[in-house]
Amino acid sequence: MSELRVPFLDLKAAYSELRHELDEAVLRASRSGWYIGGPEVESFEADFAAYTEAKYCVGVGNGLDALTLALRALDIGAGDEVIVPSHTFIATWLAVSAVGAKPVPAEPASASYNVDVASIERCITSKTKAIMPVHLFGMPVDIDAICTLAKRHGLAVIEDAAQAHGAMVGGKKIGSHGDVVAWSFYPGKNLGALGDGGAITTNNEAIASRVRELGNYGSAVKYLNNERGVNSRLDPIQAAVLSVKLKYLDEWNKRRQNIAAIYSQALAGLGFGLPNEPAWAEPVWHLYVVTTPGRDVLQARLQSAGIQTLIHYPVPPHLQKAYQPLGLKVGDLPVAERLAKEVLSLPMGPHLGMEEVDYVVSVLLACA
């Protein structure tokens, strides 16, 4: 076994590049005397709302809470159905389950990783209350078509943008197409904190204040509780860190875009399934995912060449033990099941060097 030469993602390098500014931000928050809420959180919320072209941003504890509180703010709960992608990180489904609603999976089109609009339409029933599309791997879904469909059926749209900070559709940033957009600042995301963090963005003032209240024990005025909320707030130290990192997000996304362009050009015509890039989409390449029926062999060959790859995701939510109660079986969602067997995420990130990219490409060429 050779030593690891290309890590999948180098989080420590992200810290090192901005070390002086990040250390300064952490100290500033520490010395401020505000340890819950306060100016660091308010300032980040204003900056992130502006960045995502949304009127409001409310910080919460993490991405899963952002999704869950968004559903609660729309009064979605027991007896309701929410359409989710069959191929996604399980958090999308868990949020729906957390409010007592039922996740109803819609499949991607066969050449895409993102949920397909026609497949969403087939899932609509009289119980459907919302559509929860995911901008998976940093590639925007066809959100305009989804919002049009939702409007026609009187449904809410809650976007899971945990992997899509900075992504655009027709020149407009993800952040306010749907009724509410949920974000994660988990360290490995395109905009990542030094710990957990999350937010919602929206143009709807009522949704924004309801999420803020729900995340603060259901209270807008101290010791007066309007409903049974939770404790889920964005930490001021993380907000200070995120304010620094937000300034570099576009530049770091550009580095990801350069790497993706190299992968797409070098790997074209070799028989791998490559990411589908619609003309209207400006993706931010949270992940660069290829497909091949020989995935496990390819991953082993890359591993022995010192290249770390990951699988997003090896078991689709409907086949997880956690979702046995839904009664879905192997064969029920064939696209998601095929993707689980064939996807492979190549090294990707703003600190992946060009020499490393060239090396990954050369090993892939030798494997093709």
Ligand SMILES: *Cc1c(COP(=O)(O)O)cnc(C)c1O
């Ligand atoms: C990371 C992620 C989440 C959850 O975010 P956390 O901050 O880890 O709770 C939700 N959905 C998707 C698609 C994600 O990638």
